[in-house]
Amino acid sequence: QKEVEQDPGPLSVPEGAIVSLNCTYSNSAFQYFMWYRQYSRKGPELLMYTYSSGNKEDGRFTAQVDKSSKYISLFIRDSQPSDSATYLCAIHAGGTSYGKLTFGQGTILTVHP
């Protein structure tokens, strides 16, 4: 079993739709949760970062963490064609493991006009 599981998609939605992207993880030591957006042939760009259970909102993006279920989500409201990218969840155990981001395999999202 992988430490972080992410549905690779691809996911295709119409413009304006609400998008839900999800990851599950197995290691209860994981404490810090990130979402990255990666456009084709570019480096990952940090979208959201959270370390506690609950919701964190930033504009059209909401990150949700449920530590009891080991489940994290990213919601995109009013999706736009410019949101078309690969979305990677990444999780960190904190403490002295500063080098260790564990990534999901990424979900390919296409928002069509």
Added chain:
Amino acid sequence: DAMVIQNPRYQVTQFGKPVTLSCSQTLNHNVMYWYQQKSSQAPKLLFHYYDKDFNNEADTPDNFQSRRPNTSFCFLDIRSPGLGDAAMYLCATSLRTGPYEQYFGPGTRLTVT
């Protein structure tokens, strides 16, 4: 703007011909990372530096080396590139003590002919 810069953006090398990729950062972060990312896969950590303290991942081939002459710069050397080394190479930075999010450069796409 503070950022992570990678040069060159595209690199073509011949099979077995050494190549060096460079990374610089203006974020003043003390940890720098090198990742390899192949098509439709998550980034794979090769090694990282905390200041000058080098940390190699167990499964990183000996063909890959790294140098960090100062806080701002880090280099990835591939001594004898094989066809399987064609990939996107990503440099990232973070703080050691948290928050643990990593900031990525735009990547160098390596082609081996």
